[in-house]
Amino acid sequence: MTRSNFILLALVAVIAALPMFGGSYALRLGTIACMYGILALSWNVVGGLAGYPSFATAAFFGFGAYTAGVLLGKGVPLVVAVAAAGGASFALACLLGAALLRLRGHYFAIASLSLIEVFRELVNNATDLTGGGMGLNIPLTSTAGVMADATFYFYVMWGLLLGTASMVVVVAGSKLGFGLACIRQNETAANMIGLNTTLYKSVAFGLSACFVGAAGGVYAAWVHYIDPSDVFDILYSVKPIVMALIGGLGSPLGVLIGAFVYLGLEEVVWRNYIQIHSGVLGVLIVVLLLFLPNGLMSLRSRLLAWRPKRV
């Protein structure tokens, strides 16, 4: 395992200590941080490693949320519902990926974006199952009190983050990761050396949807009420991409740091500029990307490059 992957897992481990330090606000923020981490790390598998700019994150987040939501409403235990959400997302993404990933570049981006709309309309129209535009109420799973509930969902989300980080580390060091790097650099040549690119891309798309779907499931159980415009929000697709760009494309550690930095910015800006927070956040992101086009991870090599000059 490389050093940066080790730091990645260490960072995830440190987050687990968060409930010792704060009240309900810290827990809420921590849960969202874990969720953002899952979304960004997952996007990195297909966007960063394979080089396919997917906008489908929100589609699978919503799909997972509704899968788990409906199952929880039928009295299925949380673990089973979340696992089902993740599994179904993986299978669906593999199938859709085999078709969608024939497109490249901008065409793929638009096609993946349209997935969100398709899923949203499906949920809107399946009123019997999902409640349609009225939303879906999800029964409380425990009656242990607000704080215990918050701590519980924080650890569930954290567990998923740990799972996602482990998946990313395993993929990066495996034949799959090697193949995805080949596809990103030169798909024609990748085919020519005997790499089944369709299969590899589909699996990457599936893996990037799997934990996102599960996170959607946990989110649904956590907030107890979901509606289509909430969970199929296109921002769930855009944010992971921004986080990955802030942190540094392709590097899992950078992407996770990017997710946390983004959340920090979001919170600070929202507090201080309540009227124009989206605008200020947007400007900050543009400035960051202008001056650090390769993300925060490039700071490290830049600092290392400076050091000899000072000596």
Add this chain to the structure above:
Amino acid sequence: MSEILRLQSVSRNFSGLKALQDVSLGISKGEVLGLIGPNGAGKTTLVNVVTGVTPASSGTVTFMGQDITRVKTYQSARLGLSRTFQIVQPFAEFSALDNVAAAALFSQPGESIRSARQEARAHLAFVGLEAQSDQPAATLTLAMRKRLELAKALAMKPKLLFLDEVNAGLNSAEVERATRLIHQLAENGITIVMIEHLMKVVLNVCTRIVVLHNGQLIADGAPRDVIKNPAVVEAYLGQQYAQRAGAHG
């Protein structure tokens, strides 16, 4: 000698353009076949048809007794068909070593990343790139990248190797070096089909020549006979070349 590849009345159209028309061709094991012809004659299309990049519109391609007309590119690569590209196609960010390792890893069953890298070292040494093995492919010179292509193709343990203009853009010293490598490969028993414009190299290396013109096969035979063929002189070589070759031969 047994036949390794057979094209039976193969045609390929790109909408109205007939890139290949009714081409029938057999290649025997151990041959070094020169595929020549003017630009746009369909030479690269022929390679693309065999390797499944652009499957034949009609006709059949048989490789070692197996019909591969509709086989996908990655599958034909695993069967032992490998090629170099006219325009080099490296994995630019990868080191030279990982470029070659990728070829070994994905074309051979049961390879691990570690074992593929080990094999890659041997292939890089064969083409004389061991000193550059840790350099990103993007930083290599054109001649080195051509040799890297060759190393990648070799890592796939090819039974039939297509060399698509490996000498284009190289200076004479580099051409000589590449020619020596091709000779060595032929001695190792790899069947080679080379697309080449440098007639000196073709005559030096090839045991047989076929000539494509406007998607049709216009000549097939021993090198010395083919270059005297009036149709070939008319379509490709030109009167001047024929006179010079006649004077020397």
